[in-house]
Amino acid sequence: MQKITFALIGALLLLTSCSQNKLKLVKNGESDYVITYTKEDHESAKVLQNYLEKISGVELELTEGNLDSATPKIVLGLLEDSSPSENIQIKTQDGNLHILGGSHQAVQNAVYEFLERYFNCKWYAPGVEAIPLKKSITLNEMDYSYIPEISTRTVHSRLFYQNHDFADQQKVTYEAFPTYVPSARVHTFHKFMPEEVFYEDHPEYYALRGDKRLPTQLCLTNPDVLEIVKDSVAALFERHPEAAVLSVSQDDNQQYCQCPLCSRIDEEEGSPAGTMVRFVNNVAKAFPDKTISTLAYQHTRKPPKTAPDPNVLITLCSIECDRSAPIADKCEDFAQDLIGWGKLTDNIRIWDYTTQFTNFLAPFPNIHTIQPNIHLFRDNNAKWVFEQHSNNPSELFELRSYVTAKLLWNPDLDFNDLLLEFTNGYYQEAGPFIKNYVDQIHQELANDQDFFLFLYGDPSEAFDSYLKPDLLAQYANLFDAAEEAVAEKPAILNRVKMARLGIDYAMLEASRKNITDQLSLTIADADGIESINPDVAMLLDNFSNTAKNNDITLMNEMGFTVNEYGANFLSALEMAKRPNKARDSEVTTLTKPKKYANEDPMVLTDGALGGSSFYANWLGYEGNDMEVVVDLGKTESINTISMAFLQVTNHVVFFPSEVTYFGSVDNKTFTEIGTINSPKPLTKSSKVNDIQYFDLEFDPASYRYVKVVARNTETPYWHHAAGLPSWVFADEIIID
Template sequence: MHRTMTYFLYIMTLLGYGCQSLTGGDIALVSGGKSNYVIVLPADAGKNDQHAAEVLKDYVKRMSGATLNIVKENSLKDKDQPAIYIGHTDHAANINTGKIKPEGFMLATDARDVYIIGGSGKGVVYGVYTLLEQYLGCRKYSQAPATVPVTKDVRVPAQLHDLQEPAFTYRETYYPAAFDNEYLEWHKLHRFEDLWGLWGHSFFKLVPPRTWFAAHPEYFALVKGIRQPTQLCLSNETVFRLVVDSLRKAIAGNPDAMYWSISQEDGGGYCTCDLCRKVDTEEGGPSGSLIRFVNKVAAQFPEQQFTTLSYLYSSKPPLQTKPADNVIIMLSSIDALRQEPLSKTPSAAGFRKNLEAWGAATSRLFVWDYTTQFTNYLAPFPDYPQLKPNLQYFSDHKVSGVFSQGSGDTHSDMAEFNAYVQAKYLWNPKADADKVQDDFLQGYYGKAGKNIRQYIDALASTLQQTHAPLDIYGNPVNNHRDYLSPLAIDKYSQLLDKAEAAAEGQPAHLKRVYAARLPLEYTVLQQARFSGTEPHGYLEANGKEYTVNPRWPERVRKFTARCKEAGVTALAEGGVSPDGYQQEWDSLFARKWISSLAFRAQVSLVNPPPPEFPGKGAQTLTDGLEGGKDFSLNWLYLYGKDLVAVIDLGAAKPVNTVFMHFLQDARHYIFNPSRVTVAVSDDGVHFTDAGEQTLTPLQGEDYDVKNTPVSFRLTGKAVRYIRVTGVCPTEMPVWREAPETKRPAICCDEIYVQ
């Protein structure tokens, strides 16, 4: 909440400027570089009071050169001493604050003195930073040092009465800026490492399979009739005792932690033993055994607060059991697309239903939300218009905490912008979006801010106009026909050209514009890998062959260098570094293009690829491009279905060899086909078998990404049609945990015919 004395003061506060009271006059804290003010702390000042005083002293000196001494109230002998009172001083008792909510604060002045009074926690620290930003003109836009105006006169409004209290009790935006301690305090944010003694997916932190599975598989989930280290068996009494013992030791070692997570592992594979299944049947789903177990553990520690994830198989609340009073549900929005607000997008219908249901079961509800593309951190991800309405929606539906997961400690699309505006909305979801955004863009990019605003608005509006889905596991290649088409990219590029021109002569601002441009350049590079020999590709015709366009190596080098300058450490969740990306391109540049009788030949598929990973459709197999380690780029992806591809060479031609690659990527549920066959035909109707190979399935846990070559020697007889069949495995390997409905996929790249 945000309440001020007058409407005018409210508007000026949102604008972020120091404001003049309508009741007349300002208080001059510093005049002509000198001050007779002191900072007064309570006699029993705590560490947050002391820290707040030091911050204010430091910034006033940076602004004006004046030094304000810090004194305790019980040593203040001169009653006429002008002062800034920090914390719950005796003098502050004259200010009618009422009870301030935890982490809230009051900024108040009378005709002479200033009061900064905080609720519990860091409220008083947040009050000081708010005074600096909203009334003294300082800014902290990113992890870079704060922007501090230099002035010999520092003034605040007289008769100010500004009470602010947080909309959410837990507020985290997960971007590089939030790894800066001052940024957290300035923007009133939290860091999960500081609040949780145990965070996130925690079952195996409490009962590690490495320690227990070999000797006691019964502690772990029964899946498809086999005990597997996918989740815990929550009906096993020894598991309960082990979890309690682990928590007791952890709590003793970290008594100040506010929360403790008791949560499922990422993925599926929940226990289906008789006892667990009985509970889940009574409760209408596997969240039943989870909540009963978490409640049982939480009862052993009534003074502690516990969180548990409502995620994938546990998204739907139990029919009977409600979370205990010291159990907080953290509901995930992972299945929702991001081109519309969560309040109305059809893909979030399940999330909305679960949010309502959990809200009816408990008043203690957090949300784990997502605001980046995990598969391509640097891809343009224009969910910018949804950031405020989503947080407003959470606030309106009893949500008291939000973990807004971005790209973590690596730079990503508009990372500083996202962190900044999310921080503002996490504190006050009703803040004016245009004013918040414009304040950031103009302050962070200087004269280029207007052009950057046009750029992000153009991205968002084109996304809406083209009705493209915005998926946190998407790929900029898949959007080459909609909001990331070559035509759209040209339009965005022109806007960024203007931004660079506007920032010319301002090195800091220009560097930030370059960083904002990285997602667009990344898109161009990725789409060039996809286009290959086509327009906008990185290859060019050289006689009957294709060679690398000589401009591309330098373009890639420039991109990777700017990635490092911008703080990019990974291009995807678990993905390559900029150096690794450069190496991928170097391998492409060094790879000799292979001529094939099937190049650009027509292909018909019995089973088409799914719309989420369309590639070039059937032509993926004859576009002259091999796949790498990214299954979504230059691979024909088939989910749960066989590859049956018929290649038409256009005329009968002698064929000696047919070869291709298949991808093995267990992390994404992609496995080699169990069998590959080749058949040939003169008429496309009657086929003769020409070869068969059985591929050995993985014998044990293996998450390495590998390309498996498969080659067939033919007789050299002239044929027109070649049919390649790859039989998709029917079941997941026992060791690869997955939801019951999940099926294996296969991926094939270029089919060469020689």
């Protein structure tokens, strides 16, 4: 009996001890606790007060400074001076709760971490949150600390840039280049030494390419160039004394200097990064209290032998990589370059890419690669990671922004749980269908081991892969079910419609190529008369309306707008139903096409119409004119000829300078029918992404053969690809 009594007493003592270690922040709608803070943490204290009130209905008092020890309190403040600035700590002690950080920014991060970790608060998108409701709040004893291994976390998304509260909740930066001089963030050579100012009098300041100096890049061994750049950097820092970082970096091309001195240094260094690092080190020496950033990008990605100076920040870019699998698996060269730079410096900023820049709204199944890529960066000591999303809305925009931010803060989260957390929280009852879509499209891509998922690709590349017609139908069915699940919730339904934009866009582009009877621009009646496919017209209408209702304005990084896409597609529908005597006619090319559309001239008469990307059904000619002959099969009376051409100026695709149409009855003697000069000659201000029809009307004449000659526009000296051949891209020829 005595043993039992002692046992009971021991148990009671243990329970009492455990109870004493618990904090009863709120009990039955009341609290004795106050929130104390230092002046610099006032906003963080208000955030904590606000959310504790949302949870419990109780507003805790805010008090700046210390209180007497008898008052129970939540203490916000700094850790000891030796603590890393990113360190956060959440602990109970002597009946109080301490939320601490190694800096005031870390204190803010600790507040949000506390709310999420211990209350399961969720912030899915700006203004979209899930907050639990509790009349009583009891906290067990805790002692949690965390130092994020990636200290500067940026997701290139306007959801964060335009909504700083949401950025705070997800612990990412408000801008793409924090602490940088605003006008000198990347690709700065042309800003320091514009060709309009220096090139005519001093061509030696610029890159030697072959036997000619071109203003594509700077000559980094010219001492005058170094002094001019240093003067420019000094002026910018003087204008922006608050800035800590400035970029001295190559322009966005690979036309670097190959003069004898530059080439000798690059050969010694084993990489064109050799001249760059030596040059930037010399600039950095003049500004020891600032950081000079430069790029390890394209031709400078491979590390040289010379180490960057301590105040040089290397921005290593993964632009070339196949996004169908983790970088470590399908972009081993980049992984090796990362390791190589890590041996030279611990001052590395990663510039990674997570969207398809030629088609923001296209399905781009790379979400499963985000975590292993962040692991790669983290494991190689990259403390600053910039994930270049589209900034503007793109496919699954909210999901991508959320998942990427979460993984930058904690790369070791369970990815599937994270995906479930978002899809169920943001899309609610529709969540399981969207999760199934995400999983399925990624699995379909994984099944196609040979597919290269490129940042500058096009959905048309995937119509025999993860966007096959039967798969598009399956994906559409999932979104139909998702919409039905939230049909009575307009706000959630709108989120589902935005998530659906990718599949709608893919189906529109599939229809442009007429890949099935259902996915085609036109349908024929019993008499063979073509009319617009009503399903495609409805699809375009839904796509355009969803975009308009949600301020989604851009299709790609070249500035091609959703409105322009809609107008272009309507034009394509009208073109597709026009009578065309050239449809399915034999086409012979007299000059050699290259790479695109399988180099098959028959794409010019197949009824499929090219889109805004050069992958989408365009026949390309690099550095030469396009000359083709269309055989109508018999002599026909014709009076109109029309042909479409593409322009994507940043990819050296220009409208032809002129297009001439010829006619013949015997394929030997051709008569010139007419010439159309480009209505939009190339200038520095030319529209980056555009489609132009070269239309010719003439008095009726009879021909069997029609020749088209499209004159290539030479790459001008001021273009970033000066010295390289340009492209002519053409599509459907319509003759009537």
